[in-house]
Amino acid sequence: MEESVRLQYLEAMGIDVWIPRHSPVVAEQAVAAPVGWASQSAAHHFDAPDNEAAPTPEHPATDETAVNHRHAEPAAQTAESAPPRKSESDAFAPLPHHTDDHAWKDLQHQVAICRACSLCETRTQTVFGVGNKHADWLLIGEAPGRDEDLQGEPFVGRAGQLLNEMIRAIGLRREQVYIANMLKCRPPNNRDPQAGEVDACHGFLKRQIELIQPKLILAVGRIAAQNLLKTQQPLSRLRGIRHELEGVPLTVVHHPAYLLRSLPEKAKAWEDLQFALSVYQSLQL
DSSP states (O other): OHHHHHHHHHTTTTTTOOOOSSSSOOOOOSSSTTGGGGGOOOOOOOOOTTTOOBBBBTTTOOOOOHTTTTTTTSOOOOTTOOOOOOOOGGGGGOOOOOOHHHHHHHHHHHHTTSSSSSSTOOOOOOOEEEETTSSSSSEEOOOOHHHHHHHHHSOHHHHHHHHHHHHHHTOGGGSSSSESSSSSSOOOOOOOHHHHHHHHHHHHHHHHHHHHSEEEEEEHHHHHHHHHHOOOOOHHHTOOOOEEEEEEEEEEEHHHHHHHHGGHHHHHHHHHHHHHHHHHHHHOO
């Protein structure tokens, strides 16, 4: 990506840019960018997602907990207190690596007909995932929202548009990565996922990881990071650390919906993306 275009993206994200004394290392892209992509115009500025009110002086944004619980239902059951449960998605035999399109279609079909938890009663449709099925980068969010439930694709609202710009800022496109959620169905009123719901979808997500074989996983948001890493530590304690999931390096980044509510935190998101990029580059050595 041309430096001028990258700076435009960062400006669109609201991030101040400091020019280093030495030229930065250019990221090795998972898939080569097509000719002419670097000449795209700068991205537009995006406001808060349609289903989330913008912050006001009377109701300022605080942290991701405040964002996720703005419309939350009664507190979700924690992983520690949830009884053990066999997921419907775990009942299928493991798939071998490098499987063909038939395996993907079969997995998507199993997700579409899944009735392992009560979310099947309230969903419009399942949200399977989207992107490059041989991607080096796998981005995992927590659960579909209203727009995702209607369109059947993860991160398509205004938060999704910001996520696209975050991806572009490190030299990648949405089509070059794979994007999925822990849950394949939308929780009512966008509440936090419950432990039983995460467990019901675990096998599906695990199989997606097996099929993609990513080199790096990026957990998007506090809820996703805590559930994937099975911890209750705040995101501030999980940032800037190389974790591991299913044998794959994992780093975390703030959820774009939170960033739209708390604009000063965008600088931290940029730091997280740079750290993820450094981990990815270290894997290429």
